[in-house]
Amino acid sequence: MHRLLGVILILLQTKLSLSSPETYYFTDKYGHGRLFDGIGGLSAGASSVLLRGYPEKQRNEILDYMFKPNFGAAFQILKVEIGGDAQSTDGTESTHMRTPDEENYQRGYEWWLMLEAKKRNPNIKLYCLPWGWPGWVGGDKGDVYANPEQTAMYVVKWIKGAKTVHNLTIDYVGIWNERMYNIAYIKTLRKTLDSNGLQNTRIIAADYFGWDTLSDAIINDPELSVDIYGIGVHYPGTTSSLKALESGKQLWSSEDYSTNDDFVGGGCWARLLNQNYVNGFMTSTISWALLASWYEGLPYYGDGLMTAIEPWSGHYDLASPLWLTAHTTQFTSVGWRYLSHGWGVGHLSGGGTYVALVSPDGKDFTIVIETMSHNHSLCIRPALPPYTVVPQDVTFVFNGSYSSIKKLYPWFSQLNFTGESTLFHQQMPIPVIDGQIRFKLGVDQVLTLTTVATGNRGQYAPPPPSKPFPLPYSVNFEETSVYQAPAVFAQQIGSFEVADVGGTHGHVLRQMTLQKPVAWCTADSIGMGFTILGSSHWSDIFVQADIQAPNNSNVSAIYVAARVTQAGCQSNMAKGVFLFINPQKKLYILSSSISLIGILATGNLETLNKDWNTVSLLTMGNSAVGSLNGQMIFNYTTLPTSVQSGFVGMGTGSLDYADFDNVRIASARDGLHYVKNRKLNIS
Numbered sequence: 001m002h003r004l005l006g007v008i009l010i011l012l013q014t015k016l017s018l019s020s021p022e023t024y025y026f027t028d029k030y031g032h033g034r035l036f037d038g039i040g041g042l043s044a045g046a047s048s049v050l051l052r053g054y055p056e057k058q059r060n061e062i063l064d065y066m067f068k069p070n071f072g073a074a075f076q077i078l079k080v081e082i083g084g085d086a087q088s089t090d091g092t093e094s095t096h097m098r099t100p101d102e103e104n105y106q107r108g109y110e111w112w113l114m115l116e117a118k119k120r121n122p123n124i125k126l127y128c129l130p131w132g133w134p135g136w137v138g139g140d141k142g143d144v145y146a147n148p149e150q151t152a153m154y155v156v157k158w159i160k161g162a163k164t165v166h167n168l169t170i171d172y173v174g175i176w177n178e179r180m181y182n183i184a185y186i187k188t189l190r191k192t193l194d195s196n197g198l199q200n201t202r203i204i205a206a207d208y209f210g211w212d213t214l215s216d217a218i219i220n221d222p223e224l225s226v227d228i229y230g231i232g233v234h235y236p237g238t239t240s241s242l243k244a245l246e247s248g249k250q251l252w253s254s255e256d257y258s259t260n261d262d263f264v265g266g267g268c269w270a271r272l273l274n275q276n277y278v279n280g281f282m283t284s285t286i287s288w289a290l291l292a293s294w295y296e297g298l299p300y301y302g303d304g305l306m307t308a309i310e311p312w313s314g315h316y317d318l319a320s321p322l323w324l325t326a327h328t329t330q331f332t333s334v335g336w337r338y339l340s341h342g343w344g345v346g347h348l349s350g351g352g353t354y355v356a357l358v359s360p361d362g363k364d365f366t367i368v369i370e371t372m373s374h375n376h377s378l379c380i381r382p383a384l385p386p387y388t389v390v391p392q393d394v395t396f397v398f399n400g401s402y403s404s405i406k407k408l409y410p411w412f413s414q415l416n417f418t419g420e421s422t423l424f425h426q427q428m429p430i431p432v433i434d435g436q437i438r439f440k441l442g443v444d445q446v447l448t449l450t451t452v453a454t455g456n457r458g459q460y461a462p463p464p465p466s467k468p469f470p471l472p473y474s475v476n477f478e479e480t481s482v483y484q485a486p487a488v489f490a491q492q493i494g495s496f497e498v499a500d501v502g503g504t505h506g507h508v509l510r511q512m513t514l515q516k517p518v519a520w521c522t523a524d525s526i527g528m529g530f531t532i533l534g535s536s537h538w539s540d541i542f543v544q545a546d547i548q549a550p551n552n553s554n555v556s557a558i559y560v561a562a563r564v565t566q567a568g569c570q571s572n573m574a575k576g577v578f579l580f581i582n583p584q585k586k587l588y589i590l591s592s593s594i595s596l597i598g599i600l601a602t603g604n605l606e607t608l609n610k611d612w613n614t615v616s617l618l619t620m621g622n623s624a625v626g627s628l629n630g631q632m633i634f635n636y637t638t639l640p641t642s643v644q645s646g647f648v649g650m651g652t653g654s655l656d657y658a659d660f661d662n663v664r665i666a667s668a669r670d671g672l673h674y675v676k677n678r679k680l681n682i683s
């Protein structure tokens with residue numbers, strides 16, 4: 001009871017800012033606060049799809065800015081998606097088990113990203129979480145909790161594969177992203193982890209919204225309490241609850257931010273990193289996305305801590321959230337402790353917050369201060385109540401173990417919304433005289449005061465200039481490893497991987513998903529394969545590909561597309577110009593939507609081969625021209641006004657195998673030249 005009353009008092013003090021208006025005390029005489037679990041970034045929802053395709057030099061620079069200690073953001077946690085061949089925001093990520101009897105730990109890019117992070121920082125913590133699941137995991141009813149042993153083994157095999165194949169130790173595992181948890185499954189997952197020698201992999205539950213339902217369950221179920229390390233909530237708005245605190249668990253904002261990486265986004269992130277602990281006692285904050293590395297035109301474009309969307313040019317953008325992360329991560333480590341609320345953690349009387357942390361041996365000490373104003377720190381969600389921040393004079397007084405501090409190293413950021421900003425600049429050391437320092441704070445500032453002398457603002461030469469997607473573009477997939485997707489392809493429904501078919505075609509791109517996944521969002525309801533590339537602004541464009549239905553496929557159609565509008569979780573409603581080739585019935589369909597709502601033309605195909613066929617689609621103004629094996633099959637001249645511009649796409653009309661090779665994209669002028677050279681009689 002005394003402990004709970006103390007928590008209530010701390011919450012009241014925090015919300016009402018009852019501490020001294022000018023003088024703030026830092027001491028360990030009354031104990032410490034919670035254990036610090038780290039600041040991290042999340043690669044999920046196909047958010048890192050374009051990164052691996054960067055030229056090696058720029059790719060290594062980006063990775064250094066994110067993970068290298070004492071250089072850039074120096075993330076302390078990397079959270080990744082356990083792919084399920086399901087659309088999870090901006091694309092699908094490939095599963096490691098398409099059937100109960102098949103395992104493959106080479107697919108996708110999350111293994112590579114974790115290895116690169118560990119290469120730079122061996123101490124980084126790794127955290128995994130499913131979004132969607134292969135269909136077999138959910139069974140006929142799509143219920144992944146109906147057979148908890150099977151579902152737990154699917155997850156545990158991913159964790160074991162990380163270790164046995166890549167020598168990666170997974171520190172944390174979640175339940176199911178933003179879907180209701182199941183207590184029986186959580187207990188089964190814990191038992192399955194333990195029986196497979198993974199006792200040190202801790203469970204964060206449940207990557208959902210709200211604190212109290214799970215907290216109640218933990219409080220009333222001692223077995224469940226033992227099984228869970230921390231409660232992870234998404235977008236908590238910097239607050240937790242008394243029940244969450246009563247649970248005794250570590251509290252995490254296990255997904256947060258999701259805001260554009262401009263200066264307002266930087267203000268949002270700086271405010272969250274302090275206030276999630278000041279207001280909500282949260283010991284870890286994880287951003288989606290780690291970096292924005294998906295196409296402009298896809299959902300939540302730019303919502304990362306930096307942006308890297310041009311593997312063809314090597315251009316990337318460093319952004320304010322990256323450097324504001326460094327204010328905490330370069331001067332703390334997982335396992336440090338926060339000071340107590342009111343004695344090193346709290347609100348400033350003029351607005352803003354401060355947190356202090358100390359190393360386990362007591363030798364190092366760090367304070368992070370933020371004074372983010374309301375309008376300059378809005379996050380995408382939740383709504384932020386009004387408040388005011390004003391310039392202020394503050395005095396910090398160091399008592400207890402900290403009275404011996406003689407000098408602090410300051411690092412400073414000033415976010416200006418007109419004129420140039422200052423981001424993570426080192427200042428002259430500040431002497432601590434008679435256990436005190438006094439200084440002025442402005443608005444929209446972040447200040448780190450620390451005994452750690454190793455901070456560094458890493459800097460590479462500017463990256464190459466930004467360029468549009470290069471045309472003409474062609475790829476035959478020979479340079480892409482088997483099981484991987486090519487650098488600029490962004491799969492939206494199903495999974496597209498390079499396979500080796502031998503013969504004259506060698507490496508081809510194959511749609512691999514054969515069963516609808518247990519979906520995370522509505523895109524997968526359509527039961528098709530779909531991948532995109534290029535630019536959402538393309539209008540007059542030419543796309544060509546060699547296509548094949550392998551012998552073991554009953555695919556209903558294979559298509560190429562232009563001017564594709566929707567993707568992500570709305571992929572099932574994508575509009576555009578879609579040319580479907582039906583190899584079974586030997587006919588084509590021209591449609592203005594992926595779902596065949598809006599069929600524009602149909603016809604028989606006299607020149608369709610049994611194996612490989614070359615299909616092309618040209619869009620110019622209101623016209624679309626299709627050809628098959630060098631012969632024009634239609635010249636449609638009244639395209640609807642709803643399909644003006646968008647990506648190039650390709651895919652399958654059903655979830656079956658289909659192969660693509662020798663993909664070529666060109667401007668409409670080049671495409672028209674190609675068509676005319678084949679004497680297809682188009683003006």
